[in-house]
Amino acid sequence: MGAHVTRTQVGIIGAGPAGLFLSHMLHRMGIESVILESRSREEIEATIRAGVLEQWTVDLMNGMGLGERMMREGHFHTGFTLRVNGESHHVDTAELTGGKMVTVYPQHELLKDLAAARLAEGGQILFGVTGVGLEGVECDRPVIRFRRGTDGPEEELRCDFVAGCDGFHGPSRQAIPAALRTEYQKVYPFGWLGILTEAPPSYHELVYANHPRGFALLSTRSPEVQRLYVQCDPKDDIANWSDDRIWSELHQRLETRDGWRLTEGPIFQKGIIAMRSFVCGTMRHGRLFLAGDAAHIVPPTGAKGLNLAVADVVYLSRGLEAFYKEGRTDLLDGYTETCLRRIWKAERFSWYMTTMLHRNEEDSPFEQRIHLADLEYAVSSRAAMTAIAENYVGLPL
Ligand code: APR
Numbered sequence: 001m002g003a004h005v006t007r008t009q010v011g012i013i014g015a016g017p018a019g020l021f022l023s024h025m026l027h028r029m030g031i032e033s034v035i036l037e038s039r040s041r042e043e044i045e046a047t048i049r050a051g052v053l054e055q056w057t058v059d060l061m062n063g064m065g066l067g068e069r070m071m072r073e074g075h076f077h078t079g080f081t082l083r084v085n086g087e088s089h090h091v092d093t094a095e096l097t098g099g100k101m102v103t104v105y106p107q108h109e110l111l112k113d114l115a116a117a118r119l120a121e122g123g124q125i126l127f128g129v130t131g132v133g134l135e136g137v138e139c140d141r142p143v144i145r146f147r148r149g150t151d152g153p154e155e156e157l158r159c160d161f162v163a164g165c166d167g168f169h170g171p172s173r174q175a176i177p178a179a180l181r182t183e184y185q186k187v188y189p190f191g192w193l194g195i196l197t198e199a200p201p202s203y204h205e206l207v208y209a210n211h212p213r214g215f216a217l218l219s220t221r222s223p224e225v226q227r228l229y230v231q232c233d234p235k236d237d238i239a240n241w242s243d244d245r246i247w248s249e250l251h252q253r254l255e256t257r258d259g260w261r262l263t264e265g266p267i268f269q270k271g272i273i274a275m276r277s278f279v280c281g282t283m284r285h286g287r288l289f290l291a292g293d294a295a296h297i298v299p300p301t302g303a304k305g306l307n308l309a310v311a312d313v314v315y316l317s318r319g320l321e322a323f324y325k326e327g328r329t330d331l332l333d334g335y336t337e338t339c340l341r342r343i344w345k346a347e348r349f350s351w352y353m354t355t356m357l358h359r360n361e362e363d364s365p366f367e368q369r370i371h372l373a374d375l376e377y378a379v380s381s382r383a384a385m386t387a388i389a390e391n392y393v394g395l396p397l
């Protein structure tokens with residue numbers, strides 16, 4: 001007996017921000033899709049990740065009628081703080097960019113809203129699939145093989161196009177022959193130790209701190225839960241970080257000369273993340289299109305990851321719409337180039353914020369002074385601060 005076959009127009013691998021936004025946009029264009037996701041819905045909705053939304057991402061959510069809970073529960077800041085050696089410098093994004101805000105809405109909350117709305121519209125998201133494999137992306141009839149759960153029979157999803165929205169470790173990028181793939185990568189010699197603490201907000205906006213002991217970041221999740229990070233060795237063992245040591249580092253790196261102090265609370269989650277910059281310069285292969293973390297990674301300092309994933313699928317959905325409605329392939333043909341223009345600017349900004357704000361033991365004393373000068377210039381010049389603000393709230397699509 002042959003494998004069970006499902007047909008759709010666009011087969012989407014991955015129900016992260018890229019895959020879910022894409023299926024919503026396609027649905028609104030009258031294009032069918034099916035999402036195949038290896039994790040369970042519960043696992044996705046419980047995974048803590050960043051969640052700084054650029055202004056246009058917020059506008060897009062609202063434009064699709066999906067922003068109600070975000071507008072109610074999100075945190076809207078008119079700027080953020082750069083803290084250098086105990087002195088605070090407010091980057092007033094609203095004033096510097098014509099009203100654009102910094103929105104903090106945790107990624108898993110956004111994913112909950114997107115998945116619930118898609119399923120309510122009758123959208124197909126298959127969670128917990130295994131054995132996802134791509135075939136025929138070089139011809140007009142791609143097939144995605146998969147199983148439901150670990151022991152379902154092998155099935156086929158036949159589609160016109162495959163969207164590889166399966167994150168950095170997913171199989172889609174590997175389906176592009178290595179000889180045709182150009183990849184760029186930089187690995188940083190530092191990481192972030194992130195915690196969640198049950199405490200009220202310590203400050204009214206995000207604080208990015210540069211300190212001789214290393215970088216620290218104060219962010220928020222809700223009125224009761226705060227998210228904080230300290231720069232650490234990416235190979236360090238989390239067991240070396242007692243709660244006391246974490247608070248001690250956070251206090252030292254974040255405290256101000258005018259006596260402001262962090263509010264402590266019980267730490268209920270902690271973990272270390274490594275940092276890299278990565279770009280796959282080949283985002284299309286035949287009928288396979290990569291989007292989001294499958295194609296690029298930014299270090300989290302610029303808060304660009306989620307927004308960049310959404311920008312890719314905006315371009316992809318426009319290309320698919322032009323194909324289905326007008327039989328045009330020019331937008332799909334230009335997909336990689338269009339995406340890369342935005343991606344490299346976000347890569348540059350994320351690298352810039354990262355190198356400027358962290359302490360890098362591998363830097364020569366000359367480079368260390370240059371980064372410090374960069375930071376001192378940034379907080380003392382309206383022109384430099386405007387450049388930071390307009391990148392932070394998101395360059396135009
Ligand atoms: N089969 C099906 N799904 C898969 C497979 C597979 N073999 N491999 C990975 N996936 C799923 C993952 O479980 C995940 O849910 O693909 C999804 C990819 O989602 P993300 O990693 O969130 O990537 P993306 O949608 O591009 O969003 C990028 O999310 O990772 C954060 O910080 C990052 O904010 C950025 C954003």
Ligand code: PHB
Binds near residue numbers: 227
């Ligand atoms: C977060 O809240 O997790 C967060 C905020 C801003 C960043 C990175 C992470 O730049």
